[in-house]
Amino acid sequence: GAGVSQSPRYKVAKRGQDVALRCDPISGHVSLFWYQQALGQGPEFLTYFQNEAQLDKSGLPSDRFFAERPEGSVSTLKIQRTQQEDSAVYLCASSLFGQVIYEQYFGPGTRLTVT
Amino acid sequence: QQPVQSPQAVILREGEDAVINCSSSKALYSVHWYRQKHGEAPVFLMILLKGGEQKGHEKISASFNEKKQQSSLYLTASQLSYSGTYFCGTEFQGGSEKLVFGKGTKLTVNP
Structure with a gap:
């Protein structure tokens, strides 16, 4: 019955490092979204x-960003060769159904700081 | 394409009312309202579909004016717990399957 969880909650990376951010959506939720805040x-x-x-990766800022959800549950957002402009909170949200008109449940986010 | 929210910030005393607006230059299919407290996840408030629907959630209600492509969020008799940043997320007509959020309206309710 837990909500959406994300890990790590905080990540500090040196410029040029690769990072992987994990999202565990609510069980059974069809849709999963990644946002940058x-x-x-x-x-x-x-x-x-x-x-x-x-279905849509139009918002990924560059080819350094890659996301996957191989088994339709857990998702990983990977950022290669991190840059300072990548510093932000990365939010994951899941929704029960496959259309965006339904309520999205957000996770607490991962705060990424690139130094 | 990002919706414009107004005002950017508002300060209220407990019990006062507020209105937050969200305007789009593109035709909308739905408008979603979320509230986010500092350091926390955004929390869903309500969804409005095109058709001028008005919905309510406790003392928080919202309307969607399809002619103006504008939604308004009404907070009546505000409580301290209403403090936070309110975001509207817009889905454009044509089934883009994604939300475009505004920059937010920071609401502070003081005792």
Whole structure:
């Protein structure tokens, strides 16, 4: 009955390092979304999965960003060769159904700081 | 394409009312409202579909004006727990399957 969980909660990376952020959605939720939230801004869409299929990755800022959800549950967002502009909170959200008009349940986020 | 929220910030005394607006330059299919407290996850408040629907959630209600492509969130008799940043997320007509969020409205309710 737990909500969406994300790990780690905080990550400090040196510029150029690779990072992997994990999202555990609510069990049985079909849709999974990744957002990037800069300080003082609203969440910005990165990518969307319906089960294991990545249906939209138009928000990924560059080819350094990669997301997967191989078994339709847990998802990982990977950022290669991190840059300072990647510093932000990365939010994951899941939804029971496969359409965006339904309520999204957000995780607490991973705060990434690139030094 | 990002919706514009107004005001950017509002300070209330407990018991006062507030209205937060969300305007889009593109035709909308749905508008979603979330509240986020500092350092926490955004929490769902309500969804409005096109059709001028008005919904309520305790003392928080919202409307969707399809003609103006605008949604308004009404907070009546505000409580201390209402403090936080309110975001509208918009889904454009055409089935984009993603939400575009505004920059948020920071609401502070003081005793």
